[in-house]
Amino acid sequence: MSEVATGAGDAAPASGLTATLRHARYIIGENPVTGFAFSLFTLIVIMAALGPLVAPYDPLASNTSVALKPPSAAHWFGTDQLGRDVLSRVIVATRLDFTIAVCSVALVFLMGGLAGVAAGFFGGWTDRIVSRVADTIMAFPLFVLAMGIVAALGNTVTNIVIATAIVNFPLYARVARAEANVRREAGFVQAARLSGNGEYRILLGHILPNIMPIMIVQMSLTMGYAILNAAGLSFIGLGVRPPTPEWGIMVAEGSAFMVSGEWWIAFFPGAALMVAVFCFNLLGDGLRDIVDPQRRT
Amino acid sequence: MLRLVLKRLAVALPSLVGVVIVTFLLTRALPGDPAAYFAGPAATREAIDEIRSKLGLDQPLPAQFLRYVADLARGDFGISLTTGQPVATEIRTRLPASAELTLLGLMVSMSIAVPLGILAATRPGSIVDHTCRVVATTGVSLPVFFLGLILVYIFYYLLGLAPAPLGRLDIYYSSPPQVTGFYLIDAAIAGDGEVFRASFKQLVLPALTLGIFSLAPIARMTRASMLAVLASDFVRTARANGLTPFTVIITYAFRNAMLPVVTTLGMVFSFLLGANVLVEKVFAWPGIGSYAVEALIASDFAPVQGFVLTMAVMYVSLNLAIDILYGLIDPRVRIEA
Numbered sequence A: 001m002s003e004v005a006t007g008a009g010d011a012a013p014a015s016g017l018t019a020t021l022r023h024a025r026y027i028i029g030e031n032p033v034t035g036f037a038f039s040l041f042t043l044i045v046i047m048a049a050l051g052p053l054v055a056p057y058d059p060l061a062s063n064t065s066v067a068l069k070p071p072s073a074a075h076w077f078g079t080d081q082l083g084r085d086v087l088s089r090v091i092v093a094t095r096l097d098f099t100i101a102v103c104s105v106a107l108v109f110l111m112g113g114l115a116g117v118a119a120g121f122f123g124g125w126t127d128r129i130v131s132r133v134a135d136t137i138m139a140f141p142l143f144v145l146a147m148g149i150v151a152a153l154g155n156t157v158t159n160i161v162i163a164t165a166i167v168n169f170p171l172y173a174r175v176a177r178a179e180a181n182v183r184r185e186a187g188f189v190q191a192a193r194l195s196g197n198g199e200y201r202i203l204l205g206h207i208l209p210n211i212m213p214i215m216i217v218q219m220s221l222t223m224g225y226a227i228l229n230a231a232g233l234s235f236i237g238l239g240v241r242p243p244t245p246e247w248g249i250m251v252a253e254g255s256a257f258m259v260s261g262e263w264w265i266a267f268f269p270g271a272a273l274m275v276a277v278f279c280f281n282l283l284g285d286g287l288r289d290i291v292d293p294q295r296r297t
Numbered sequence B: 001m002l003r004l005v006l007k008r009l010a011v012a013l014p015s016l017v018g019v020v021i022v023t024f025l026l027t028r029a030l031p032g033d034p035a036a037y038f039a040g041p042a043a044t045r046e047a048i049d050e051i052r053s054k055l056g057l058d059q060p061l062p063a064q065f066l067r068y069v070a071d072l073a074r075g076d077f078g079i080s081l082t083t084g085q086p087v088a089t090e091i092r093t094r095l096p097a098s099a100e101l102t103l104l105g106l107m108v109s110m111s112i113a114v115p116l117g118i119l120a121a122t123r124p125g126s127i128v129d130h131t132c133r134v135v136a137t138t139g140v141s142l143p144v145f146f147l148g149l150i151l152v153y154i155f156y157y158l159l160g161l162a163p164a165p166l167g168r169l170d171i172y173y174s175s176p177p178q179v180t181g182f183y184l185i186d187a188a189i190a191g192d193g194e195v196f197r198a199s200f201k202q203l204v205l206p207a208l209t210l211g212i213f214s215l216a217p218i219a220r221m222t223r224a225s226m227l228a229v230l231a232s233d234f235v236r237t238a239r240a241n242g243l244t245p246f247t248v249i250i251t252y253a254f255r256n257a258m259l260p261v262v263t264t265l266g267m268v269f270s271f272l273l274g275a276n277v278l279v280e281k282v283f284a285w286p287g288i289g290s291y292a293v294e295a296l297i298a299s300d301f302a303p304v305q306g307f308v309l310t311m312a313v314m315y316v317s318l319n320l321a322i323d324i325l326y327g328l329i330d331p332r333v334r335i336e337a
Helices: A008-030 A033-053 A084-120 A124-138 A144-155 A155-183 A188-193 A199-235 A245-260 A263-289 B001-027 B034-039 B045-055 B060-074 B087-122 B127-141 B146-158 B183-190 B193-230 B233-240 B246-280 B288-297 B301-329 B331-336
Strands: none
Touching: A008 A245, A033 A084, A033 A263, A084 A124, A084 A199, A084 A245, A084 A263, A084 B246, A124 A155, A124 B001, A144 A155, A144 A199, A144 B001, A144 B246, A144 B288, A144 B301, A188 A199, A199 A245, A199 A263, A199 B146, A199 B246, A245 A263, A245 B146, A263 B127, A263 B183, B001 B060, B001 B301, B034 B045, B087 B127, B087 B193, B087 B288, B127 B193, B146 B193, B146 B246, B183 B193, B193 B246, B233 B246, B233 B288, B246 B288, B246 B301, B288 B301
């Protein structure tokens, strides 16, 4: 460490990094389940990043001579009706599913998080409008509303991301609103106001950073729901088009073969989906326990 | 009590107005020209113009909205492009299939989750408690369509216990004379034991799928609220007075612990109604969910809109019913109102 930290400019980021690492080690050490979930998460990120590079076969190449083969040494997860390697398709699909979930969570964080913080901080009309919008969205069964939005906006992957973000809006808006509301008259806010900061500056520079830990837990908790929602939409035939490998649509393609005994076509993408959602939920629970121990269940 | 009902209605009304506004906006958000869309691909310029004035699309947005509300008030949900049938009739004939499945699913999950939650709360740290936690975490992670397929594979393909996942009744049977639209009840009314058994067999797997899926929040909530109630003073007093554990848990604690569980039912219904669509697709169930899915694939918007509206209205009414039920169970809520 001492060799690295020769200049004053280098010292700050290095100590920041070690602090982050120490904190991460503490989080993982605190609860072995969270540690497990975290390593699973790393695996998913690696799969999403490397995808086509680690897949043993081309996910789109069909080879009818090996169609509908059960799992074997050559094809670990078996092959589908066109002889495509299920393992390769499951691996390559990770990137698309992960991207859909990350994008929709990021989008809803921007929309719901900012709207909620503003509602909780300013109160009044901002609060009334944001709360009314959230209530209206909550008046729908969420998956049904997502179907309606995709049907109206058009049947594309982008619209699946938008629909998933919209149905999650109330969750984010409410959490952000409650957290901002508690802090609107806090000491640090009054200090910031006294030193001449404008309201928007206080909102973005002081309130928002303070509620970030809770929002990050929220993002981790809704990530699993986002993946489930997106996969459900593509299972009923929305968004992703058939040859593209994606977990939901792969389960849909394999469902016809479930009744004739070729279980592996639907099973492996479904299991991958389940493991991913499970991982995000465990990670979210673990993070919540650390950030907010009172809500531990 | 009447005041409570009126107060809850006043809360539900803005939700309904919001639902109607959102579904209206969704129609206007359709890509391209709605008139050209409703006229179909082979329409001429004149036909499109005619449809535009017929649909009132040449009028300002508020006027269009009034017209839309008036249509809805008359029970007119529009015409399906693919079948040429009015959407409202189609939804009305298919609704009982979905309702029967959803209600049975809810019954399955309640009858497993509530005892599980109570057992877990009375024996913290025991095997039952751990099972409850694992079930709760797994339940929320399971993609419901995947769970349905697994059950089909095990019980239909491997064990041969369940019938093929193809709708409400095997083709060898004809549906019972319609009274309620619920095959189980209709068959029982007609006294037809064979049809009753056949439709029950078809229902078991999809209802079980929905039940397992919605089990998690109920079990979790029952456990948490039982734990809180068991730690309270009146339970300690009851125990100190020498009441049997059974009386303490069932008569004293359980009745108080059920209140938060009833509140969670609102969220459970949101899950159930959404999951219903996916389960209907897996089991080829002829309900409103599969109707909407077929329409979605064919880009036929009127049925989808009718479906979203029906589901939302049902969901708002269910929440209203839960609120009123809450008032019936808990006298304190009535006094506050």
